[in-house]
Amino acid sequence: MKKTFSILLFLVFFLSTFAQTSTIDSLKVELAKTKIDTVKVNLNLLLSSNYSEFDLKMATKYGNDALQYSLKSQNYKLADIYTNLGVCELNNGKDIEARAYFEKALGELAIKENKTLRGLIYGNYSTSYERSNDFEKQLEYSLKAIDLNKENDVELCFLYYNHSLIYESAGFHDEGLHYLKLAKDISERSNEFRIEAYSVQLLAYYAINDKEYELAKKYLIRGKEICEQMSSAEICHHMYMASGMLLTEIDNFEGAEASLLKAKEFALQRKIKYDIIASEILLGNLEFKRDNYKKSTQIFNSINIDSFDIETIVYANIFYKNRSLAEGKIGNYRKSNQLLNQYVAFGDSIRLSKNRTLLAQADRKYKSEKKDKELLVQKLALQKQENEIQKKNNQMTLLYGISLFLLVASLLTWLIYQQKNKRKSQEIVALKREHQISTLESLMQGEEKERLRIAKELHDGVNGDLSAIKLKLSSLLEMNNKVIKEAVSMIDDSCRQVRAISHNLVPPTLDNFNLIEAAEDYCFNLNEMHTQEIVFQHLGDSFSVSKSSEINIFRIIQELVSNSIKHAEADEINVQISCHENQLSLSIEDNGIGFDPKTVKSKGIGLNNIQSRVNYLQAIMDVLSNEDGTSYTIEMDINKLNDNN
Structure with missing residues (x-):
C-alpha cells in the first residue's frame, strides 16, 4: 500500500500564497483586460493553481504563460513560477523534469532567503525520488525541509505527513505512524484541513489493515466532514475510496459499491489516470468478494495497467491476486495460473525492494556493533595505562x-x-x-x-x-x-x-473612510480631471492599520501618481493595493517613457519625501523603469505599521 498514500501536497501551500477570492472565469476576464505584465504573472499563477485541482494540462499551460510574462518583467516571482511548474511535472509523473524546475527555483532563492518556499521545494524534491525508491534522497531532502520550518505549523504538518510516507514505504510502520499522528495533530491545531484530511484517510487505512473497523469509521467520519467543507474532488476521491474499502471488509456491499462509484466519479472529474485505475481495481475486488466472479473478471480485464510502471499502481497486488482467483473460479485455469505468477513476481519485487533497504540497515548496524567492540577493547587498554600513569603522577594530574x-x-x-x-x-x-x-x-x-x-x-x-x-x-x-x-x-x-x-x-476622504476607499476616490477624481486612464485595484484580504500609516501610504500614492501624470507621458496608470496575511503591498505602474533611477534618485524633493515616508513605514521599495514604463513596488508588514501608531 505504500503508493496509496504518496500524494503530492505542494499545491496546498502554493494555493494559500494567494487570496482565492475569484473564480476561474473572473480571473480570465481580468487577464484579458490587463496590459501590465506583473499583473499577468499573478493572474496566470492563480489560474494555474485553480486548474491544478482538476486539469493538469491547463495548470501547466497557465504556469508556462506566467513564466513568459515573468521573464518580460525582469524575473518577477520567478522562484514561485519554477516551483509551480515543477509540481505540475511531478503530478504528471515526470520526476526528472520536476527536479530540473526545482533546481532553477532554488537558484533564484540563492540571493535572498525565503524559508517557507525553500522548505516546500525541498519537500517536493524529496517526493520526486519516491517512484525510484531512493529512500536516502527522500529522507535527506525531507529533513532539510523540516529543519527550515520547525516553527511554522502550516508547513510543518505537510512535511511531517510526507516524512511519514517515506518511513512507511521503507517498511518502518511505527516511525511512519508517529510522524503521521504529528501531522494530524498539527494540521488540526492550525486549521490546515487538507493535510488533516489526508492524515485521517491514511490512519483509516491503517485501522482497516489492523481490523479496527470502529476506529476506521471514526477517522472517515471526520474525513467526509472536511470533504464537504472544502468541496475538493481530490480529497473526496480518497475518502470515498477508503470508505469503499472499509464497507467491503465488513460485507456492506451495496454501501461499498456506492462509495467506490462516487470515488471513480471524482477521479474522472480530475482526469487522473492513476486514481481512475485504483477505483476500478477496488470495484473488481468488490465483485470478487460478492462471489460475482464473471463480472469481477470483466472489470479487471477492462483495466489497462500495462502502460504504467507496475510499482506505481495503487492496489496492484489486489489486481493480480483477485484477478487470477476470479479467472480460476470461472474455469480459465491457464490464465489464472499466468496471473498468479505475475502476482508472485510483483510481490517478490516489493519484498526485494524492502529487503534491500533492511539488509543495508542490518549491514550498517553490524559494522557499527563491530566497531563499538573494537573501541571498547581499545578503551579498556587505554584506561589501564591511564590508571598506571595516574598512580605515578597524582600531583601532575591535580595541576592539570x-x-x-x-x-x-x-x-x-x-x-x-x-x-x-x-x-x-x-x-x-x-x-x-x-x-x-x-x-x-x-x-x-x-x-x-x-x-x-x-x-x-x-x-x-x-x-x-x-x-x-x-x-x-x-x-x-x-x-x-x-x-x-x-x-x-x-x-x-x-x-x-x-x-x-x-x-x-x-483629503477629506481619509477623515471619514479607510485607505482603500480614499485611494479609490482619489483615483476616480483624477480620472475625471486628466486624459490618462487611472485604474485602482484592491486584491486579497481586508486589513486595518493605524491612521498615521494610512496618511503616509496615501501621500506616497499622491506623489507617485502625480509624477506619472506630470512626467511619464503615459496612457495608463495602475494603482494596486494587495494584502495577504500580514503582508501589505502597494504597486503603482505606468506605460510611459520611463527614466534612469540612478540619475533621478539623488535629485528632486518628491522622491526624497517618498523615501522618508517609506523609511518611516519600515517598508521596502523597489523601482523598475525602462522605455516600456515605470513600476514602483512597496512591501510593508502590517504589524510594523500598527506599531508606528
Missing part, C-alpha cells in the same frame, strides 16, 4: 585539573563579558531606532499640520476673497462687458484650482 578549571573559568568570564557588551549594543541600536522613528513621526505630523493650515487659509481666505470678487463682477454683467465675463470665468477657474489644492493637501 586546576589549570583546566582556571581556563574554563576564564573562558566563561570572557563569554559573559561579551554577552553583556552584545546586549548593550542591541539596546543602543534599539534606542537609535526609536529616536529615528520619533523624529520622522514628528516631521510627518508637522507636515500634516502645515498642510491643514495652508488648506484652511486657501479655503477660508483666498477662496472667499475670490468668491466676493466674482459676486461684485457679476453685478456688472448687465453692462454686457466682455472683459468682465472673461474675468468671472478666470475667477471660476481659480476657485476650482484652490479647492483642488486644498483637497489635495488635506
Whole structure:
C-alpha cells in the first residue's frame, strides 16, 4: 500500500500564497483586460493553481504563460513560477523534469532567503525520488525541509505527513505512524484541513489493515466532514475510496459499491489516470468478494495497467491476486495460473525492494556493533595505562585539573563579558531606532499640520476673497462687458484650482473612510480631471492599520501618481493595493517613457519625501523603469505599521 498514500501536497501551500477570492472565469476576464505584465504573472499563477485541482494540462499551460510574462518583467516571482511548474511535472509523473524546475527555483532563492518556499521545494524534491525508491534522497531532502520550518505549523504538518510516507514505504510502520499522528495533530491545531484530511484517510487505512473497523469509521467520519467543507474532488476521491474499502471488509456491499462509484466519479472529474485505475481495481475486488466472479473478471480485464510502471499502481497486488482467483473460479485455469505468477513476481519485487533497504540497515548496524567492540577493547587498554600513569603522577594530574578549571573559568568570564557588551549594543541600536522613528513621526505630523493650515487659509481666505470678487463682477454683467465675463470665468477657474489644492493637501476622504476607499476616490477624481486612464485595484484580504500609516501610504500614492501624470507621458496608470496575511503591498505602474533611477534618485524633493515616508513605514521599495514604463513596488508588514501608531 505504500503508493496509496504518496500524494503530492505542494499545491496546498502554493494555493494559500494567494487570496482565492475569484473564480476561474473572473480571473480570465481580468487577464484579458490587463496590459501590465506583473499583473499577468499573478493572474496566470492563480489560474494555474485553480486548474491544478482538476486539469493538469491547463495548470501547466497557465504556469508556462506566467513564466513568459515573468521573464518580460525582469524575473518577477520567478522562484514561485519554477516551483509551480515543477509540481505540475511531478503530478504528471515526470520526476526528472520536476527536479530540473526545482533546481532553477532554488537558484533564484540563492540571493535572498525565503524559508517557507525553500522548505516546500525541498519537500517536493524529496517526493520526486519516491517512484525510484531512493529512500536516502527522500529522507535527506525531507529533513532539510523540516529543519527550515520547525516553527511554522502550516508547513510543518505537510512535511511531517510526507516524512511519514517515506518511513512507511521503507517498511518502518511505527516511525511512519508517529510522524503521521504529528501531522494530524498539527494540521488540526492550525486549521490546515487538507493535510488533516489526508492524515485521517491514511490512519483509516491503517485501522482497516489492523481490523479496527470502529476506529476506521471514526477517522472517515471526520474525513467526509472536511470533504464537504472544502468541496475538493481530490480529497473526496480518497475518502470515498477508503470508505469503499472499509464497507467491503465488513460485507456492506451495496454501501461499498456506492462509495467506490462516487470515488471513480471524482477521479474522472480530475482526469487522473492513476486514481481512475485504483477505483476500478477496488470495484473488481468488490465483485470478487460478492462471489460475482464473471463480472469481477470483466472489470479487471477492462483495466489497462500495462502502460504504467507496475510499482506505481495503487492496489496492484489486489489486481493480480483477485484477478487470477476470479479467472480460476470461472474455469480459465491457464490464465489464472499466468496471473498468479505475475502476482508472485510483483510481490517478490516489493519484498526485494524492502529487503534491500533492511539488509543495508542490518549491514550498517553490524559494522557499527563491530566497531563499538573494537573501541571498547581499545578503551579498556587505554584506561589501564591511564590508571598506571595516574598512580605515578597524582600531583601532575591535580595541576592539570586546576589549570583546566582556571581556563574554563576564564573562558566563561570572557563569554559573559561579551554577552553583556552584545546586549548593550542591541539596546543602543534599539534606542537609535526609536529616536529615528520619533523624529520622522514628528516631521510627518508637522507636515500634516502645515498642510491643514495652508488648506484652511486657501479655503477660508483666498477662496472667499475670490468668491466676493466674482459676486461684485457679476453685478456688472448687465453692462454686457466682455472683459468682465472673461474675468468671472478666470475667477471660476481659480476657485476650482484652490479647492483642488486644498483637497489635495488635506483629503477629506481619509477623515471619514479607510485607505482603500480614499485611494479609490482619489483615483476616480483624477480620472475625471486628466486624459490618462487611472485604474485602482484592491486584491486579497481586508486589513486595518493605524491612521498615521494610512496618511503616509496615501501621500506616497499622491506623489507617485502625480509624477506619472506630470512626467511619464503615459496612457495608463495602475494603482494596486494587495494584502495577504500580514503582508501589505502597494504597486503603482505606468506605460510611459520611463527614466534612469540612478540619475533621478539623488535629485528632486518628491522622491526624497517618498523615501522618508517609506523609511518611516519600515517598508521596502523597489523601482523598475525602462522605455516600456515605470513600476514602483512597496512591501510593508502590517504589524510594523500598527506599531508606528
